[in-house]
Amino acid sequence: MNAQKKSNNERNTAMKSSHRRSARRLLVVTAAVTAASLVLAACGGSDQAGSSSQPQGSAAAVDEALAKGGTITYWSWTPSAEAQVKAFEKQYPNVKVNYVNAGTGNDHYTKLQNVIKAGSGAPDVAQIEYQALPQFALPGSLVDLREYGFDSLESAYTASTWGAVHAGDGLFGLPQDSGPMALFYNKEVFDKYGLTVPKTWDEFVAAGKKLHQADPKKYITNDTGDAGFATSMIWQAGGKPFTTDGKNVTINLADDGTKKWTGVWNQLVTGGLVASIPGWSDEWFKALGDGTIATLPIGAWMPGVLESSVKAGAGKWRVAPLPTYDGQPATAENGGSAQSVLKQSANPALAAAFVRWLNHGEGVKPFLSSGGFPSTVADLKDPAFVDKKSAYFGGQAANQVLTAAAGTVVKDWSYLPFQLYANSIFGDTVGKSYQAKTDLDPGLKAWQDALVTYGNQQGFQTNS
Amino acid sequence: MADSVALRSRRAWLHRDTKGWIFVGPFLAVFALTFLAPIGYAIYLSLFREQAFFGGTTFVGLANYADVLRDAKFWESFGRVALFLVVQVPVMLVLALLAALAIDSARLHASGFFRIVIFLPYAVPGVVAVLLWGYLYGTNFGLAADLNDLFNTTAIQPLSQHWMLPSIANIVTWEFVGYNMLIFYSALRTVPEELYEAAAIDGAGTWRTVLAVKLPALRGAIVIATIFSIIGSFQLFNEPNILRTLAPNVITTYYTPNMYAYNLSFAGQQFNYSATVALVMGLFTAVIAYVVQLRGSREAL
Numbered sequence: 001m002n003a004q005k006k007s008n009n010e011r012n013t014a015m016k017s018s019h020r021r022s023a024r025r026l027l028v029v030t031a032a033v034t035a036a037s038l039v040l041a042a043c044g045g046s047d048q049a050g051s052s053s054q055p056q057g058s059a060a061a062v063d064e065a066l067a068k069g070g071t072i073t074y075w076s077w078t079p080s081a082e083a084q085v086k087a088f089e090k091q092y093p094n095v096k097v098n099y100v101n102a103g104t105g106n107d108h109y110t111k112l113q114n115v116i117k118a119g120s121g122a123p124d125v126a127q128i129e130y131q132a133l134p135q136f137a138l139p140g141s142l143v144d145l146r147e148y149g150f151d152s153l154e155s156a157y158t159a160s161t162w163g164a165v166h167a168g169d170g171l172f173g174l175p176q177d178s179g180p181m182a183l184f185y186n187k188e189v190f191d192k193y194g195l196t197v198p199k200t201w202d203e204f205v206a207a208g209k210k211l212h213q214a215d216p217k218k219y220i221t222n223d224t225g226d227a228g229f230a231t232s233m234i235w236q237a238g239g240k241p242f243t244t245d246g247k248n249v250t251i252n253l254a255d256d257g258t259k260k261w262t263g264v265w266n267q268l269v270t271g272g273l274v275a276s277i278p279g280w281s282d283e284w285f286k287a288l289g290d291g292t293i294a295t296l297p298i299g300a301w302m303p304g305v306l307e308s309s310v311k312a313g314a315g316k317w318r319v320a321p322l323p324t325y326d327g328q329p330a331t332a333e334n335g336g337s338a339q340s341v342l343k344q345s346a347n348p349a350l351a352a353a354f355v356r357w358l359n360h361g362e363g364v365k366p367f368l369s370s371g372g373f374p375s376t377v378a379d380l381k382d383p384a385f386v387d388k389k390s391a392y393f394g395g396q397a398a399n400q401v402l403t404a405a406a407g408t409v410v411k412d413w414s415y416l417p418f419q420l421y422a423n424s425i426f427g428d429t430v431g432k433s434y435q436a437k438t439d440l441d442p443g444l445k446a447w448q449d450a451l452v453t454y455g456n457q458q459g460f461q462t463n464s
Numbered sequence: 465m466a467d468s469v470a471l472r473s474r475r476a477w478l479h480r481d482t483k484g485w486i487f488v489g490p491f492l493a494v495f496a497l498t499f500l501a502p503i504g505y506a507i508y509l510s511l512f513r514e515q516a517f518f519g520g521t522t523f524v525g526l527a528n529y530a531d532v533l534r535d536a537k538f539w540e541s542f543g544r545v546a547l548f549l550v551v552q553v554p555v556m557l558v559l560a561l562l563a564a565l566a567i568d569s570a571r572l573h574a575s576g577f578f579r580i581v582i583f584l585p586y587a588v589p590g591v592v593a594v595l596l597w598g599y600l601y602g603t604n605f606g607l608a609a610d611l612n613d614l615f616n617t618t619a620i621q622p623l624s625q626h627w628m629l630p631s632i633a634n635i636v637t638w639e640f641v642g643y644n645m646l647i648f649y650s651a652l653r654t655v656p657e658e659l660y661e662a663a664a665i666d667g668a669g670t671w672r673t674v675l676a677v678k679l680p681a682l683r684g685a686i687v688i689a690t691i692f693s694i695i696g697s698f699q700l701f702n703e704p705n706i707l708r709t710l711a712p713n714v715i716t717t718y719y720t721p722n723m724y725a726y727n728l729s730f731a732g733q734q735f736n737y738s739a740t741v742a743l744v745m746g747l748f749t750a751v752i753a754y755v756v757q758l759r760g761s762r763e764a765l
Contacts, residue, residue: 106731110730110731113730117735138517139516139517224712225712225713247518275604277604278709278710278711281709281710282599282605283602283604283605283606286605287604292604417517418517420731421731421732421733424717424727424731424732425717425731427708427713427715427716428716428717428718431716432713434713435625435713435714454732457515457734458516458517458518458519459516459517459519460518
C-alpha cells in the first residue's frame with residue numbers, strides 16, 4: 001500500500017505543477033504516466049490489491065482479507081514450512097501461498113535486504129530470526145502488527161519470545177519457535193570418563209579439564225567463535241551489552257555479565273579445552289556422533305537436529321539444565337524465529353492472517369510434529385508435549401527439561417539493530433582471540449570498536 | 465551544380481554511415497547495457513554515501529576513494545592477493561608449461577590420457593573442488609587428520625593461519641594448471657613443422673629446440689595466460705569464501721579485495737563503499753595487466 005500512496009503523492013505534485021507552467025506539460029505527462037505505471041506495478045500480480053473498499057489496519061480487516069482470498073508469497077527455511085503452507089491452503093482454498101525457500105540464515109537475509117532495497121520483489125511474509133528482527137524493523141521494512149490488533153495475543157507466548165518480536169514499541173512479527181538453552185550431553189562419554197553432569201560453569205570447566213586429560217582427542221564442547229552463542233552466553237550471565245533507544249545505541253562488551261562469561265570461557269579457550277570444530281560443519285555432525293564433543297550448551301530446538309543429522313548419537317544423548325554461575329536456574333534464548341509481514345506487501349491484511357494462522361492457530365501443529373520447539377505457552381504446558389519420552393534421548397522426557405528452561409530465561413535482553421552485520425564480523429575480531437587461544441576480552445573490545453564505527457556510519461549515535 | 469554534387473556525396477556518406485551503425489547497433493546496445501551501464505552505475509554509486517538506518521544519501525565526491533586508499537583492511541587484502549599472485553602464478557604457469565611441453569614432445573606414452581587428466585580439474589565446478597579440498601584439509605577427520613595420525617604429529621594444519629594461503633594456492637593451481645596447459649599446448653600445435661625441420665637440420669637437440677623454437681613461439685600465449693592469472697588472482701573469491709565455513713577465524717571478511725567488497729555490500733549494506741573498493745581494485749588490475757601486456761609484447765618484437 002505504501003508504494004501506492006507514495007506514487008499517488010508524486011502524481012498530485014506533478015499535477016499541481018502543470019497548472020503553473022503549461023510548457024512543462026510534456027514532462028508532467030511523462031511523470032504522470034510513470035506514476036501510473038508505478039501504481040500498476042505496485043498492484044501487479046494480486047487482484048485484491050488497490051481495492052479502496054478494504055478496511056485497513058483493524059482486526060476485522062484480517063478476517064475479511066482471509067474470506068476474500070488472494071495470493072501471497074512466503075519466504076522461510078523452517079522444515080515445517082511446506083507442510084504448513086499445504087495445510088493452510090487446504091483450510092483456505094481461495095488463498096494461494098507461494099512458498100519460497102530463499103536460503104538459510106544469511107543467504108535468506110541477503111536476498112531479503114536486496115529486494116527491500118530494490119523496492120520490489122519482497123515476499124509478503126518472511127521468517128526472521130529474533131536476533132535479526134530489529135535490523136528489519138527499525139528501518140521500517142516490516143508492518144507493525146498492532147495495526148491488526150495482534151498485541152492482544154501477548155498472553156499466548158512466553159515472555160522472552162514476545163519481547164523478541166518487539167522493536168521499540170512496535171510489534172513486528174509473531175513468534176514461531178523458541179530456543180531456551182539447555183545442556184545436551186553425551187551420557188556414554190560421561191559414564192566412560194566418570195564425569196558428573198555440571199550444575200555450575202566452574203564444574204563444567206573442571207569436567208572439561210578431566211575429560212581432555214583422560215583423552216586428548218575428546219573435548220567438553222566445541223567453539224570456534226560463534227556470535228549467536230557468545231551473545232546468548234552473555235545474556236545468561238546477565239550482561240546487557242546492547243541498548244538501543246531510538247537513534248542512540250550503546251555498546252558495552254565489557255559489562256559485568258560479559259566479564260562473568262569470559263571469566264569462565266577464557267579458561268576453556270586458553271586451555272585448548274574446546275574443540276576447534278565449527279558448528280554445522282560435516283566434522284561437527286560427525287564429532288557429535290562419535291563422542292569427540294561431549295556436551296552442547298545450545299537452544300531447545302537441538303533435539304530435532306540431533307535426531308535427523310546425528311543418527312550415530314541415538315540413545316547416547318541426554319538433556320540437563322544449562323549450568324549457571326551460582327547454581328540457580330537461569331538460561332537465555334539461543335536462536336528462534338518469528339514470521340513478519342513486509343511493508344512491501346500488496347495485501348498486508350492477508351499476510352497478517354497467514355502469520356496469525358501459522359503461529360497462533362492450526363499452523364502450530366504441523367510445526368510441532370516436525371520437531372519444532374514452540375513459543376506458545378499452551379503447547380509448552382501440554383502434557384502430551386512435555387512428558388513425551390524420546391527414544392533418541394534414551395527414554396528421557398527431554399521436553400520436561402526444555403520447557404522448564406523456557407520459564408527461566410533472563411529478562412530484558414536486546415540485540416543490536418544491526419546484529420546481522422555484527423555477527424558477520426565476529427570472526428574478524430573475537431575470532432582472532434579464539435584463533436590465538438588467548439583471552440576473549442581484547443577480541444570483544446575490537447568487536448565493540450568496529451560496531452561503534454559502523455553504527456555511527458549508518459546514522460546511529462553509537463557510544464561505548 | 466557543384467552544390468548538388470556535394471549534397472549527393474553527403475547523402476551517400478550519410479547513407480554509408482547509417483548502414484554501419486545498423487550493423488554495429490545491436491552489439492553497441494548490448495555492450496552499453498551490460499558493460500558500460502554497470503560500470504557507470506558503480507561509478508555513480510561510489511560518489512555517494514548512504515546510511516542504512518536514519519539519514520539517507522549524501523553526495524560525498526571522492527571521499528570514498530580517499531577512504532579506500534587509507535583503509536588498512538583494503539591494503540591487507542590487497543597485499544594478500546599480491547603475495548598470492550607473485551608466488552602462485554609463476555608456479556602454476558611453470559607447471560602448465562612443463563606439462564604442455566611434455567605432451568607436445570611426442571615422447572610421452574598415452575599423451576592424450578595425460579592431457580585429459582591434467583585438464584579434468586578445470587571441468588570440476590569450482591565450488592565442488594573447494595569443498596573436496598576442504599574435506600581433505602580437515603584436521604579432525606580429513607586426510608590431514610589421517611596423515612597426522614600416521615606420523616603421530618599435529619604438524620599438518622592446512623587450515624591454520626600460516627598454511628591457509630598456500631592451501632588456497634594449492635587448490636587454485638590444481639584447478640587451473642590444465643586450463644593454462646591447454647593454452648600453451650594449442651600454441652605449440654601452431655608452430656610450423658618447417659621450423660622443427662630447420663632446427664633438426666641445424667643439429668639442434670631436444671632442449672635446444674625447446675629453448676630456440678618452442679619457447680619463443682609460446683611468448684604470446686604466456687603473456688595471455690599471465691594476464692588471465694593476474695586477473696584471476698586479484699579476483700580471488702570462491703576458494704577463500706567457501707573455506708571460510710571451515711576456518712571462520714582465519715579467513716576474515718576482508719581476506720581478499722573481492723570478499724571485502726562482497727561483505728561490505730551484503731553483510732554491511734555499504735553499497736557505495738563496496739562499489740568504490742571494486743572500482744579501485746579494477747583500476748589496479750587493469751594497470752598491472754596493461755603493464756604486463758606492454759612488457760610482454762615489447763620483448764616479443
